[in-house]
Amino acid sequence: MDKSVRKISRREFLGVTKAVAIGGIVAAGIAGGVSGYLARTPEVKEVTKTVAAWPPVEGLRPIKVGYVYVGPVGDYGWSYGHDRGRRWADERFKNVESFYIESVPEPEVISAIESLVAKGCELIITTSFGFMDGTAEAAGKYPDKYFVHISGYRSGAAGNAPQNMSAAFAEFYQLYYLCGLAAGAITQTGVIGYVGAYPIPEVVRHINAYILGAQYAYKKRTGKNIKAHVTWLFSWVAPEDARLAASALIDDKNCDVLNYTEDTPAVLMVAEDYQKKGRKVWSFSHYSDMRAYGPTAHLTGPVANWGPIYLDFYRMVATNTWQSVDIWSRVGDYMPWRWRQPLEKSTAGKEEGTVYLAPISPVIPNEWVNLIKQRYEEMKEYLFEPFTVEGHDPDGKEPIRDQDGNVRIGPGERADRGTLWSMDWLVEYIEEPLPK
Template sequence: MRGGKISRREFLGVARSAAIAGIVAAGIVGGIAGYVGGSSAAPPRTITTTTTVAGAAQTVTETRTVTQTVTGAAEPLRVGYVYVGPVGDYGWSYAHDMGRRWADAHFGLPVKSFYRESVPEAEVGSAIETLIDEGAKLIFTTSFGYMDATAEYAAKYPDRYFVHISGYRSGAAGNAPENMSAAFAEFYQLYYLNGLAAGAVTETGVVGYVGAYPIPEVVRHINAFVLGANYAYKKRTGKNIKAHVTWIFSWYAPAEARKAAIALIEEKSCDVLAFTEDTPSVLQVAEEYWKKGRRVWSFSHYSDMREYGPNAHLTGQIVNWGPIYLDFYRMVATNSWISVDIWTRIGDYMPYRWRRPVEQSTAGRPEGTVYLAPLNPVIPSEWQILIKQRYEEMKELLFEPFSVEGNLGEPIRDQNGEVRIRAGERADHDMLWNMDWLVEYIEEPLPRA
């Protein structure tokens, strides 16, 4: 997660992720035994056996030499994780811990993983040290603010492997040691689909967003959500959507998220709320309004949160970090490590990543590393069809939210009216990774440091 000045680098796309899987598959058969075999051949031993042959005049003594193999216990791969929040937040850190468990379960070999939770970004170094003391060979650090310390410890411990989540430093990028990689599971496409759902159901024409920090990751998610909402609402009514953003300056702050959500509903007339805060608090507020007879909608975030808002839940963005983690487990276990920078989107790590017909769409089903939560039947059928169509098209990048096509054929402008994306253009990796502007439909300016 996720802030600070971002350096530009070449857009790696989804092909890099596919390359990793190929490298891993090629090396796994020969390498696994070397890491966890734990067996050795004992010196030859002379074994004397006595055999009685029926009908023979005497007992026959036979001497033979055999080689016995003594097998030791397999050595488990030891993997450490550092989380910025509690594993029970039901959001960011919870999703990472579910990914850890998924990777452990699918590795197929002995593995021992352990974690440190609720680690402030300034204290990640000491957490890494404790994981190394426990013998961790592979370490995942899962918050943007952990990035520089992760690079520092990668340099300090060249015999260990490090993966930083949501940052931009890696050996592959040339700005960190070769034993450090970067990875992220990206949501902007799913936020656009959430926006389509929001624009399809809003009655006030006003949507809200509870934001954590005004950094590029959150900004692009807000922009994607609002672009989707404007597309659907304007298609329905001919009017532009109005969007409000409240910043709480925290990743894990359920009380602040709750307060912000209520204010957006009561003071701004928002009836659909998205958020980047690592608990179901905003969805719970929406559900409370339903019980009071007022329709307010919200979403899942990182995990399936439907139980917290059975009426208010529209859809949402869900992540499975497990396949990403599993690739790194395999690289370390097979001694086939290469530093990579991967950024997964809709379609990546799916068994069948290609577009399907709308009637066969997998939207709303668990698959890959990022996927859409189930669609609430309240979303009108014509918009469910479009959401499924876009979901399928995005598997092959046939459609991208940050394009004129994603904005009803109009150029995408910022709050100052400056055109940011013109006809024939799409936001590339650098624009998305460095996004520091809000689209014109948002009322509040972006906070500046």
């Protein structure tokens, strides 16, 4: 049925072609073999193709979809996650041909979109924040094509882009809060750490959510406040740096539970190394289930499946029911129904919807696993939000303060989307300032 063909990636293609170009002379020897191979490599890869007959659904025409990725799909991180979502949606939709271009530098998004349009794609999905303006421009240029941009704020629905452009994001802060509960439940030192990619609102609210969860659990467990440390990589994919940063948090600050925003399992692997040496250090999955990289050190972690979001857009396009939307998918979204489950039937740690928890480690004491499950289930029905006094303080009294002691969220308040979307302050328990 589906036939996946992997060919040489664009980056590799460019790398090798440049090599051939510069060493025009150099090429004599190498190029014979290499360029012969490359000559038949198209830049846009056709990845799925419907071969067998799929019963034609009335009014549902076959569609072509193009994806633009910022990184290589072969790694473990962000683009890999989107490619997994693409395959998930393709598998279920069946009557679709999808294409992708990987490792596209952000300024080159328009030419990437153009080559996908030339391939006949009518739905184009761009998956990096930096692609936002280029995507909006292309949406203006191709009014009869449909565009979805991931992780930005421009869409027809928001009123700052053409109507044929939608925005979507799978949001993690709730899951980071649950990771925080696990951290607060298991830390022995009372000090936890975070390896951050960039000090941008998305990462900042994930850090804050994680620390708030840890403070809640640790305070309830011991009556003391949690201490937290953050280091910054200024990179999304940097396993060597993440490794050094994680060791610094452990060795210098005595952190024993580390969370992170970095596209590889490097931090989890460091925690596993320490476990092997007999020091109890714990960490999490990030974007996909990474248990294999830290079987002992793994607690749980935020996981995303972009597939349901993509499938939704496939349907809209194929049934001619497009409407520009601005999707911010959280726990409970893209599930058959929004209803919390009783503890014994909780689906925390199982795959569902677009954002869910990686399997929960049995090392977390039972009462805390139950709390994680309870909160997860309550979030499905909007009964619980991390950025509230109830999420921060077990007694439900202490407001959420920033590092300067200013009250940011008081009793009865709940951070709204605008607050979360533009968060530029760290909670009081973190010792390092937020880089400006």
